[in-house]
Amino acid sequence: MDRLAAALVPGLRIQPQTSFETVTGTIRHVIEVLDSPFIIGLFGTSDDAHDQARMARRQRVRLLDQHTWVLTAEDVVVTKLRWGQHANRSKDLDDARNVLAVREGDLDMEYIRRWCSAHHTTAILDRLLT
Numbered sequence: 001m002d003r004l005a006a007a008l009v010p011g012l013r014i015q016p017q018t019s020f021e022t023v024t025g026t027i028r029h030v031i032e033v034l035d036s037p038f039i040i041g042l043f044g045t046s047d048d049a050h051d052q053a054r055m056a057r058r059q060r061v062r063l064l065d066q067h068t069w070v071l072t073a074e075d076v077v078v079t080k081l082r083w084g085q086h087a088n089r090s091k092d093l094d095d096a097r098n099v100l101a102v103r104e105g106d107l108d109m110e111y112i113r114r115w116c117s118a119h120h121t122t123a124i125l126d127r128l129l130t
Helices: 002-007 049-057 073-087 090-102 109-119 122-129
Strands: 012-014 019-021 026-033 039-043 059-063 066-070
Touching (some): 109 122
Antiparallel strands (some): 019 026, 026 039
């Protein structure tokens, strides 16, 4: 974690405590964007099928004058629905709803529905879409 902290650009700070992501069983590091309400979550990759797929589909973007990798909007929706179902956290479902609303008409809904079927979150997706 010290190496990660040293590599961060000014304006970012890693929280000293790591957490556990229970759906895939990975470690999560949180980076604070100073003077902002935003945080960045860094997750390890597991052997979970969707975890592997979302990492393979990630996109390289420029953020704060650095290149980094981010999940596709579709994979954010699938992940948030899965977390929302597992942990019963309304924030995850709100996040999924917001991505669906902002990216309406620009999402691969077939991909999202395929993973929702595999994770038994289709009913939640349908509720959010209405």
